[in-house]
Amino acid sequence: MRLNPFDSSNIQVRGSSGGGVGKAGGIGCGTIVLAAIGYFVFGMDPFQTAGMVESVQQATQSGGQVSTDANEVCNQGEYAREACNALSSLNTTWERTFREQGFGDRFRQPTLHLYDGGVRTACGSGSSSMGPFYCPGDQTIYIDTSFYDQLARMAGGGGDFARYYVLAHEYGHHVQTLTGVSDQIRSAQGQVGRTQGNQLQVRMELQADCYAGVWAGKNRNLIEPGDIEEGMQAAAAIGDDRLTRGQVSSENFTHGTSAQRSEALRAGLRGDDRVCDQYTNVS
DSSP states (O other), X not given: OOOOOOOGGGOEEEEEESOOOSOOSOBTTOOOOOTTTTOOOTTOXXXXXTTOGGXXXXXXXXXXXXXXXXXXXXXXXXXXXXXXXXXXXXXXXXHHHHHHTTXXXXXXXXXXXXXXXXXXXXXXXXXXXXXXXXXXXXXXXXXXXXXXXXXXXXXXXXXXXXXHHXXXXXXXXXXXXXXXXXXXXXXXXTTSOHHHHHHHHHHHHHHHHHHHHHHHHTTGXXXXXXXXXXXXXXXXXXXXXXXXXXXXXXXXXXXXXXXXXXXXXXXXXXXXXXXXXXXXXXX
């Protein structure tokens, strides 16, 4: 995907290294146990399951040195530059979309935090083994870019569009926070049992996949040959059924099957974000 170089005035980024993964401060409900560590699902979003986020207070930021200089953070390497290029494009695309639909006052840019090893967030402590995740408590997307090498192995090869898909999916969760969908889903989860709660979580993840497709669809002029195939391969690679290899029942799926995730991405590629509403209508 031929993205323009990032505009440092249009992104909010942080970078850190050497961060510990100990307990984050200010968490009223005690230590958050990060679910499924080692279960490599990008868009892991462990903080969005089982109503965890409601009880989370502001926490300290990551340990180690932290930089907020966009040029410094974004020029750490190829993956960092790609992420910042994508973030700049995502900000522009979604700000315009919110404005066109009459909700421009709701839009807020998320922060992108590129870290190495471990990080402290407003949702608890994170580590690279979790894969990328979004924390609504501080409206930040967290990525250890070493994950992209793992993604390439999982998907049988990884081009830039597969990596953009990762970030665009997490950005989709930010959109859900801004629109109130996240709160709606968590409220519904609190009224049902575990199986139904997991089904609602799947809906939210599929909508984030759909939103990733919407971003690409609204920038179709930048898509290169092979990009869509890369995205579909990545979506299929991180389906619950493929990752668990039949060892976990479908009632425990939290992100959707390979087929569901691929189809959600494909639906979004039409470029109309309204098509993504189908995934989270829980009335």
